[in-house]
Amino acid sequence: MPHFPSTPFTPDDPNPSWWVKVVGMLQQNWALPVLLAGKPVLLFVGDDAGIFDRIDFDDMRTLRDALVNNGFVEFAHDPSLQDFLAPPAFPLSIGKHPNGFIYSSGRFWR
Incomplete structure (x- = not known):
């Protein structure tokens, strides 16, 4: 299970670089690259500002x-x-995706 940053979470960068993937009609997944403890981390966030997955790089x-x-x-x-x-608006909180950890599990990540 991925470890999430403590919440509420707002990145140090005042202009974070959001990435988005439209996955269906009125459905999209957001990705936010951040540095946590000096390491690159990708947080996956829903429209509700809930972090639902994470991958470290x-x-x-x-x-x-x-x-x-x-x-x-x-x-x-x-x-x-x-x-x-x-x-999504800051601060971010801990969220859930209806299908679980879809990216860190490798199901929808190559």
Whole structure:
């Protein structure tokens, strides 16, 4: 089971880089790259601002490559998504995904 940061959680970066993957009609999963204890971590967050999964990485480049390879897009670089989506609001809390740890389990992550 992934270990989540203590909540409520707000990243140190005042302009965090949200990534998003549209997974269905009015359904999307958000990803937030952060540094926790100096290590790159990818937090997966629902629209309700609940952290539902986590994957740790060795470096930010590998983290970003993994996001792209898994169908996530950087929200700030896609104006078409900004027209109808808004990232979750801070602070984040602990949440749950109805299908469990879908990314860290490898079920929906390559």
